[in-house]
Amino acid sequence: MGATKTDHFTDQQNTIATLAKALGHPARVAILEYLMRIDACICGDIVNELPLAQPTVSQHLKELKNAGLIKGTIEGNAICYCINEEALAQLQSYFKNMSDHLTTKKSNCC
Numbered sequence: 132m133g134a135t136k137t138d139h140f141t142d143q144q145n146t147i148a149t150l151a152k153a154l155g156h157p158a159r160v161a162i163l164e165y166l167m168r169i170d171a172c173i174c175g176d177i178v179n180e181l182p183l184a185q186p187t188v189s190q191h192l193k194e195l196k197n198a199g200l201i202k203g204t205i206e207g208n209a210i211c212y213c214i215n216e217e218a219l220a221q222l223q224s225y226f227k228n229m230s231d232h233l234t235t236k237k238s239n240c241c
Contacts, residue, residue, distance in 0.1 A: 147225050150218060153198030158183060158191045163200060172211040
């Protein structure tokens with residue numbers, strides 16, 4: 132079997148792409164903003180905050196969790212979600228490095 136296309140990129144490039152893909156839907160951005168605003172683990176209140184059906188919210192939560200942007204723990208029959216600060220730190224570092232590069236860039240190419 133041949134290599135997958137992601138094998139041709141660094142671990143960091145694949146990680147950033149996964150995180151960015153998860154951020155590619157406004158409902159997921161809204162979920163992250165809500166979790167940051169609450170600043171606590173949430174068990175079930177998220178559905179009340181979005182104009183989406185419960186199964187749709189669950190799918191978005193699954194995508195965010197699979198990407199590593201949020202963490203989920205099971206408490207009783209509910210899953211509680213909170214921000215994965217390590218993933219946000221990776222994004223912050225990546226974009227800071229890009230910004231720093233643009234700040235120190237000596238030529239104006241376009």
